[in-house]
Amino acid sequence: MTGKADLKSLVPLIFGFSAFQQLHAASELQLFEYLTLNGPSTCEQVAEGLRLPVRSARKLLFGTTSLGLTDRADGVYTPSAPLREAIEDGTWPLIRNILDFQQRLSYLPATEYAQSLRSGENEGLKHLPGTGNDLYTRLEQSPELENLFFRGMHSWSELSNPVLLDQVDYRDTATVLDVGGGDAVNAIALARSHPHLRVTVFDLEGAIEVARDNIRAAGLSDRIDVVVGDMFSDPLPSGADLVLFAHQFVIWSPEQNRELLKKAHDTLRPGGRVAVFNAFADDDGRGPLYAALDSVYFATLPTEEATIYRWCEHEAWLKETGFVDIMRIRSNGWTPHGVIEGRKPDAV
Ligand SMILES: C[S@@+](CC[C@H](N)C(=O)[O-])C[C@H]1O[C@@H](n2cnc3c(N)ncnc32)[C@H](O)[C@@H]1O
Structure with missing residues (x-):
């Protein structure tokens, strides 16, 4: 029929x-x-x-x-x-890394999407070896997958970071703290495109090992430092003019994102800035398609709360944690990436 x-x-x-x-x-x-x-x-x-x-x-x-x-x-x-x-x-090799990431890391876990929606948990994690309730803890136990992850993540960042490199104003910034900076892909790109910047990459031990090698290979060890730590349980390194969260707020819950912004606010000097760089969903909840489809990965793998949040949600978190001069910076590229930045008010 x-x-x-x-x-x-x-x-x-x-x-x-x-x-x-x-x-x-x-x-x-x-x-x-x-x-x-x-x-x-x-x-x-x-x-x-x-x-x-x-x-x-x-x-x-x-x-x-x-x-x-x-x-x-x-x-x-x-x-x-x-x-x-x-x-x-030269974009094709980046896309190939992303296709590998999808095939070997995201694909099988994505079959757990309905179950993840039912339970509200990242059920896809059961397809990865090791223990622990989030992707990053599992990756630390599996060097081959960790390598694959950082190759894919690196490519995603390279494809989408022109908005971070070219559309954010670094004229009054000397030092950047890159929280959860991964293999230093954005730190290296920032140091190359803004020769006056010094950057500190803060991440878990496994990522920092990869970052160290990449920074050395890029010949930037004199301008990029690394610090091993847990962004929730350890204090953030102090002294930066700008705290960057790159591909970070898509991983955590709204409460955790507010907690991270509060920590950034506490560590910044008056007048210092925070910049959040990742993919954004539209305020009207209708798209873009890329963000909606990518949400399957976020629902099934990284953490139980991971998702692509709307611009307006980021804006509310920044306001609630005391930032002012909040600004949306949209990318001109084909991915829904952007930067939302805020400033810690000057001392009164
Ligand atoms: C999605 S990746 C983003 C990497 C990089 N910022 C980028 O944009 O390509 C998330 C990063 O957060 C790090 N991370 C996860 N949990 C963390 C924690 N509790 N403390 C510090 N870093 C953490 C991971 O190791 C990983 O490098």
């Missing part, structure tokens, strides 16, 4: 997992790199180049072409314009 409803719009959703697998397989098999290097190619040439049976190349190219990832004309295939541009401008 066929119903009357036109359910065509459900096709990409019913097969959402297949769409991802088409893109991931193309990435893993390096289809786009092959087509970029070798120019327009037939299915047989792709099969030979990627060392696949011809029938497999045919399946892959059918999938990628239907999804608009490759174009087919006169029997030859080329990468579609967005893929070609991503390869040309």
Whole structure:
């Protein structure tokens, strides 16, 4: 029996997992790199180049072409314009890291989404080895996954941090404290794009080990320090002009985010600033789509409270913890990232 409803719009959703697998397989098999290097190619040439049976190349190219990832004309295939541009401008390797992150870290836990909604807990964690109720404690017990996580996180930050680097005013800032700074991706980018800045990266031991190596490799050990600590149970290092929380407030509960802002407020000098950099949901609760879809990861993995909050919620937390001159800075990129900043009032 066929119903009357036109359910065509459900096709990409019913097969959402297949769409991802088409893109991931193309990435893993390096289809786009092959087509970029070798120019327009037939299915047989792709099969030979990627060392696949011809029938497999045919399946892959059918999938990628239907999804608009490759174009087919006169029997030859080329990468579609967005893929070609991503390869040309150097974005593609970042996307590949993100696809790996999704495949190996987020994918299986995402099958626990309904159960996570029911229980209100990050049920996907059961698919990761180790013990502990949050992703970061588990990652510390699994060096290979930790590496994969930081490679993905690094790429996400690199893709989205132009708003932090170029649209925040650092003219009156000499020192930045990067709380939960991870592998120092943002600290290194800030130090490179603002040569007058000194940055301190504060994170758990596992992340700091990776950060140390990256800072040394970047030749920035004289301008970026690291401090090991727990942002909730340890005091934050004092003396910074700006306290940065990058991809941080999406992990914790509203109460914890207020607690972190209060700690930042206490450690800042009068006139010092706090900057919160992450993805934001729109105030009207209708999108953007990226934030809504990414919410499955936040519901199933990092912590039981993780989610992408609205701009207005961040604004309320900043006000409640005593910050003034609160400002929203929206990114011009394709991700819903932005920065919301506030200032500790001058002493009276
Ligand atoms: C989503 S990652 C963001 C990393 C980096 N700020 C970025 O934007 O790429 C969250 C970071 O918070 C750190 N973190 C989690 N819990 C922490 C805690 N209790 N104290 C300090 N850092 C913590 C993790 O180790 C991880 O590096």
